[in-house]
Amino acid sequence: MxxxxxxxxxxxxxxxxxxxxxxxxxxxxxxxxxxxxxxxxxxxxxxxxxxxxxxxxxxxxxxxxxxxxxxxxxxxxxxxxxxxxxxxxxxxxxxxxxxxxxxxxxxxxGNAAELAGLPGLKVQGFGERDAHLILASVIRGPLDDRVPGRIVAETRGNPFWRCWSCRAC
Incomplete structure (x- = not known):
């Protein structure tokens, strides 16, 4: 293999x-x-x-x-x-x-050495409660109870990253 x-x-x-x-x-x-x-x-x-x-x-x-x-x-x-x-x-x-x-x-x-020195703005994820509320507002179908928590944890409070990239929601 x-x-x-x-x-x-x-x-x-x-x-x-x-x-x-x-x-x-x-x-x-x-x-x-x-x-x-x-x-x-x-x-x-x-x-x-x-x-x-x-x-x-x-x-x-x-x-x-x-x-x-x-x-x-x-x-x-x-x-x-x-x-x-x-x-x-x-x-x-x-x-x-x-x-x-x-x-x-x-x-x-990410490795962003090429971007070093450019002005930046660090954007934080949402708090856990808010991330769950936002995620729940875009879910179109049933999910196992463990999935939303995992999405919020893996995306560090930015549930849209996961939703846009996996297209499951």
Whole structure:
């Protein structure tokens, strides 16, 4: 019996975030455009530098924000491939005058070295009683009596995390 290994697909998370803006890639400066196109597998070429990819992402986000303010939420950033998080963190450190917000949601247990130094806000879970009340308000079917307590305990007071990710509720 073989052991399945984790496989990280470089730039998969970045590609997912940039898909709605891919029509703008051709407007980027040639080195940035080529770096992003190679990273996304849209063009053959040498492995692009992370610096160029970071600049390309920054330019792409700034260009999209010229039409309307832009907020990008990177949920579960600790589980995203580092090749994606690094250019996004690069962009987050450099968006100044542009109406762009990059928001990274990271669980405590996650490794978020790429995000070190960015402003942060620690969001606590609900108290046990409130978490049970919130969870009960979204349960759509019968549950064993032990399940709500386990969900509240495992999510440390944030029952929505479990409900959104397991889709059982």
């Amino acid at each position: 073989g052991v399945e290994s984790e496989m990280e697909l470089a730039y998969a998370g970045l590609h997912q975030l940039c898909v709605p803006m891919l029509d703008r890639v051709e407007r980027l400066p040639v080195p940035q455009r080529d770096a992003l196109r190679v990273a996304f597998g849209l063009q053959v070429g040498d492995v692009p530098s992370r610096f160029l990819i970071g600049l390309a992402v920054l330019s792409l986000l700034a260009g999209a924000a010229e039409e309307q303010p832009l907020a990008c939420l990177v949920d579960d950033a600790q589980w995203r491939d580092s090749a994606s998080v690094q250019p996004l963190a690069f962009a987050a450190r450099r968006v100044m005058a542009d109406p762009v917000a990059l928001i990274f949601a990271v669980r405590e247990s």
